[in-house]
Amino acid sequence: MEEALTKEEVLHVADLARISLTEEEISKYQVELKKLLNDVEKINEVKGYDDDILIACWNNNAELRKDEEGTMLDPKEVVNNAPRHSGNYIEVPVVISEGEGA
Amino acid sequence: MYLNKSIKEINELLKNKTIKPIDLVEEAFQNIENNKELNAYITLNKEEAIAKAKELENKEVDNLLFGLPIAVKDNIVTKGLRTTCASHILDNFIPIYNATVVEKINEKNMIIIGKTNMDEFAMGSSSRTSYFGAPKNPWNKEKISGGSSGGSATTIAARDLPFALGSDTGGSIRQPASYTGIVGMKPTYGRISRYGLVAFASSLDQIGPMTTNVYNNALLLNALVGKDEKDLTSVRKEEEDFTRLIGEDIKGMKIAVPNYFMSDIVSQSITDKVKEIIEVLKSNGAIVDYIDVPYLENAVTLYQIIAMGEASSNLARFDGIRYGYSYENPDNIEDVYLKTRANGFGEEVKRRIMVGSYLLSGENAKVYYNKALSIRDDMRKALKKVFEDYDFIIGPTTTTTAYNLTDPMDDPLKSFMDDVLVIPVNMAGLPGLNLPIGFDSNKMPIGMQIIANSFEEAKIYKLASYLEKELNLSLNPNGGEDNE
Amino acid sequence: MSNYIPTIGVEVHVELKTKTKIFSNSINGYGEMANSLTNVIDLGYPGTLPTLNEEVINLGIKAAAILNCKIRRVMHFDRKNYFYPDISKNYQITQNDTPIGYDGYVEITKSTGEKKKVYIEEMHIEEDTCKSAHRGTKTLLDFNRAGVPLIEIVTKPCMSDGEDVKLYLEKLRELLSFGDISDCKIEEGSMRADVNVSIRKNESDPLGTKAEIKNIGSISNAKLGVEKEIERQTKIYEAGETFKPQTRRFDDKLNDTVLMRVKETGNDYRYFPEPDIPYVILTDEMIEDAVNSIPMLPDERRERYIALGVSEINTNKIVANRSLSDYFNTLLDEKINHQVASNLLLGDISGYLNKNEKTIYDTTLSKERFIELVNLVSDNTLTSKNLKDILDIVLESDKSIQTIMSEQGIENITDDSEIRNIVKGIINNNPESVNDYKAGHDRAIKYLMGQVMKETKGKANPKMAMDILVEELN
Incomplete structure (x- = not known):
């Protein structure tokens, strides 16, 4: 097995995790992450299991909530904890592109 | 000095007004002060705790946990009380709501003394990934207390106070409990609400009680559970008293010991000790x-x-x-x-x-997760199949006893291997x-793990208390005697 | 310019009409003060967990049934992971593996009369994002919309022109609003469509490069956007050029699509099953209850109205007005003249409702009183002129229509001999008109009829008067 990830591979996972890295960190993680990933490969040695997936250690049916309103926060409380805010809004540096989600 | 008395004794003293909750709170803070170098706490809740103790003076002592001090792991959110997860990223974070378990201990009128040290976001096995420095093992200050609930284990082992909450994703209650010689329970997944526990791995995380003895542990669990x-x-179950089987005989109970738990991954002093326990069990009528x-x-x-995987998303x-x-x-x-x-x-957090x-x-989710x-x-x-034939699975909790705080931290696999059992x-x-x-020979505690089928915590307490009584160990690192 | 074959698929998000959000119990509302409809769950506070609103599942089942989808019995939610300020947890809870509905269709009727099925690939439940407003160097975040329940409906790439898209969106809006699933207000963002357009030379060619059009503010813009995009792509190919997959938005001012960004290859959303929400298992009973509570849908309404003799124009007008249509539905089994009933509702009554900004349910016109009214008008006991005079009272009091008529002095001479006497007098006094009538001038009878009504001060039952007049003239 390889001993280290390439620099590009480290930068890719750092980008997915949104963590900026120094050059020094990059070379450190090239080795450390690879060590973990090599260990994780052991999963391919496991044989004989069945393919069913269970999301977690329960198989209970989700208990649904009644559509009834509860208490909400005061907008002041919402913005007080935010590092940047303006009036009742939470603020971030301008976002150019549109969201990928909904 | 009241906190070293049994809970029932303290309760009597509170009821007949010999002592007040404030006496217990002050004693706990004094203990913590004396043990300051153990670094068990990230944040103390002194003003609030004292105010709450005074407020309780006018209230009826209506349950066994009334007025008793408790420490809360710092990944459980407490309204108005800083909750950091031992991370710089939350080191100024004041929650605006309470975790459900916090509401529950408030209902019992327990008093939160402070927030305990831990591995950052519970990721680690020695509490050394804490932004606030590692807690130290009360048995030997050169040693780790384990992790991630290292601060809770430390404060309990040091006898600062009788109760603490931990959380356990991959052993984070049981492993530090083993390293520090205390009782720690990870209940069945779903027993205790995770609402307000800052998620590490959602499908594994569970809050649990950490105490000096088995009875206290069961008593605290009573207060924490529920849909x-x-x-x-979280799972809906009929209400039960987890102390109810304590004191019962273990004759005829069937116990399984997985060979893997006793293999050469575990140090000999530990397997030897577990074998001794197996003999004790057998001689008391259990089948092993x-x-x-x-x-x-x-x-x-x-x-x-x-x-x-879950942590990267959480x-x-x-x-x-x-x-x-x-x-x-x-x-x-x-x-x-x-x-x-x-x-x-x-x-550690970044790495994980x-x-x-x-x-x-990409396609990795299918290949791995x-x-x-x-x-x-x-x-x-x-x-689960094992429990068709056996009441319990037992084995060592850890492969070694607590190691040195100065041991290298550069092996990313080490923290996982500490929790293999x-x-x-x-x-x-x-x-x-x-x-x-x-x-062990260095006077560091050895722990045994008792595992039962889902929702059979009461049965675990029965076996644990039986052995506790049978072994009658001196588990106070300060040398003093513990009452029941 | 040579012809290309367009292939078009549409993704529609609609916000569900629930009281509260999908994963928390804060209010699902629009137009309130910024960040006033939120709680710690919507804001993704550490330690919070989702709960699941039962009404969302209920509406999901209904929507799936309305869109002729198969309904999944065991489903879970998934996390879609991406960093963006509008999603508080930096993952969206959605259904990637197990959408609640799949393999459905809706039917549209093209202007040529041709009927066409638009196939639904899948429809799933997910949470809406927060709203962001860009102000100079800052973006302001309002989390009121964060966690509003959505369903996303994804068609197969089966449409071929702007008209298809327009008809599909109109049909979808009609179905989902009549099904009480969503308000479907495009201008308020409770219905949002993204359209994928590609073109190719021959059926046998692989699909062409795709452009996605977002930010479409109206259904007519969707049609226009598709047409412009087909035009644009055609020009590119005709010039022998190519383009990269891209996202474009419809610009209201330019009336055209403009480039937003070229798509990066492979967005990596790192989907995995949401561990905080157990499996949702739909029972027969849940599905039955939901399906049985779906209100009558527009096509069925139209069919039934036509069958009752209501004109096509009136039928379409009533169905276009939800509350009138619901009101009309209560009369379907009554033995009345439904065409007259529809005329009344669409005529004077609608005039009154519009003027007073009311719905029919805000008036005193109970079903029973409306039936009385329809019958009085049907047999001409109440003329339209007289109805106009008493309409306000009819719609604002509880009295029977007959009582109102007599209180307002609207008599109706229905006595045969009385009318006959008057008719005879008129015939005697107007010999010229009688001659004109006999010579075949239609206008003469109208004049004579007018004289009868004048003589009776409009109180003669017009139908009776006409019958008698014709009789006497012959």
Whole structure:
């Protein structure tokens, strides 16, 4: 097995995790992450299991909530904890592109 | 000095007004002050605790936990009381709501003394990944207290106070309990609401009680359990008293010891000690068999994939936008993310969320995460099958006793291997408890794990208390005697 | 310019009409003060967990049934992971593996009369994002919309022109609003469409490069956007050029699509099953209850109205007005003249409702009183002129229509001999008109009739008067 990830591979996972890295960190993680990933490969040695997936250690049916309103926060409380805010809004540096989600 | 008395005694003293809650609170803070160098706490709740104790003077002493001090692991949110997860990214974070367990201990009128030290976001096995420095083992200050609930284990072992809450994702209650010689229970997944527990790995996390003895542990568990409408993964069960089987005989009970738990991955002093216990059990009428359980040796791999994968998603919300630390001078939005998280998270956390992101990226989710879920299900079934024939599974809690604080931290696999014996319980959602069973030649505590079928915590307490009484160990590192 | 074959698929997000959000119990509302409809769950606070609103599942089942989808019995949610300020947890809870509905269709009727099925690939439940407003160097975040329940409906790439898209969106809006699933207000963002357009030379060619059009503010813009995009792509190919997959938005001012960004290869959303929400298992009973509570849908309404003799124009007008149509539905089994009933509702009554900004349910016109009214008008006991005079009272009091008529002095001479006497007098006094009538001038009878009504001060039952007049003239 390889001993280290390439620099590009480290930068890719750092980008997915949104963590900026120094050059020094990059070379450190090239080795450390690879060590973990090599260990994780052991999963391919496991044989004989069945393919069913269970999301977690329960198989209970989700208990649904009644559509009834509860208490909400005061907008002041919402913005007080935010590092940047303006009036009742939470603020971030301008976002150019549109969201990928909904 | 009242806190070293039994809970029933303290309760009597409170009832007949010989003492007041404030006496207990002051004693706890004095103990913590005396043990300051153990670094068990991140934040103390002194003013609030004293105010609450005074307020309780006018209230009826209506339950056994009334007025008693408790420490809360710092990944459980407390309204108005700083909750950091031992991370720089939350080191200024004041929650605006209470975790359900906090509401529950408030209902019992327990008094929160402070927030305990831990591995950053519960990621680690020695509490050394804490932004606030590692707690020290009361048995030997050169040694780790284990982790991630190292601060809770430390304050209990040091006899600062009788009760603490921990959380256990892959052994984080039981392993430090073993290293510090206390009783720690990870209940069945779903027993206790996770609402307000800052998520590490959602499908594994569970809150649990950490105490000096078995009875106290069961008593605290009574207060914590129950279906919570705010947590869909919590389970509805009939109310029960977890102390109810304490004192019963263990004759005829069937106990399984997986061979893997006694293999050469465990140091000899520990397997020897467990073998002694097995003899004690046998001589008291229990039936003990060594068995093979499939998949146990895969547990760490499954854990790595599931825990790091889920963590990479759970910790995405720490982005410097709505709360917590934020990079001071961002040029743009990407800067907010990249530098807030680079500065805010420590090394272990970064490592795990990067690996977790990789494990879920592209086709990897199918290759790793979904596969791990499949195998986990099979492993759960294999363990459940054992309980068709046995009441308990037992084995050592850890492979070694507590090691030195100065041991190297550069091996990313080490922290996982420390938990090799405790992780299978999380994988199967089962309840598991650490019971101190003795000491190694360096007078460091050795722990044994008692595992039962889902929702059979009461049965675990029965066996644990039986052994506790039988062994009658001196478990106070300060040398004093503990009452029951 | 040579012809290309367009292939078009549409993704529609609609916000569900629930009281509260999908994963928390804060209010699902629009137009309130910024960040006033939120709680710690919507904001993704550490330690919070989702709960699941039962009404969302209920509406999901209904929507799936309305769109002729198969309904999944065991489902879970998934996390879609991406960093963006509008999603508080930096993952969206959605259904990637197990959408609640799949393999459905809706039917549209093209202007040529041709009927066409638009196939639905899948429809899933997910949470909406927060709203962001860009102000100079800052973006302001309002989390009121964060966690509002959505369903996303994804068609197969089966449409071929702007008209298809327009008809599909109109049909979808009609179905989902009549099904009480969503308000479907495009201008308020409770219905949002993204359209994928590609073109190719021949059926046998692989699909062409795709452009996605977002930010479409109206259904007519969707049609226009598709047409412009087909034009644009055609020009590119005709010039022998190519383009990269891209996202474009419809610009209201330019009336055209403009480039937003070229798509990066492979967005990596790192989907995995949401561990905080157990499996949702739909029972037969849940599905039955939901399906049985779906209100009558527009096509069925139209069919039934036509069958009752209501004109096509009136039918379409009533169905276009939900509350009138619901009101009309209560009369379907009554033995009345439904065409007259529809005329009344669409005529004077609608005039009154519009003027007073009311719905029919805000008036005193109970079903029973409306039936009385329809019958009085049907047999001409109440003329339209007289109805106009008493309409306000009819719609604002509880009295029977007959009582109102007599209180307002609206008599109706229905006595045969009385009318006959008057008719005879008129015939005697107007010999010229009688001659004109006999010579075949139609206008003469109208004049004579007018004289009868004048003589009776409009009180003669017009139908009776006409019958008698014709009789006497012959």
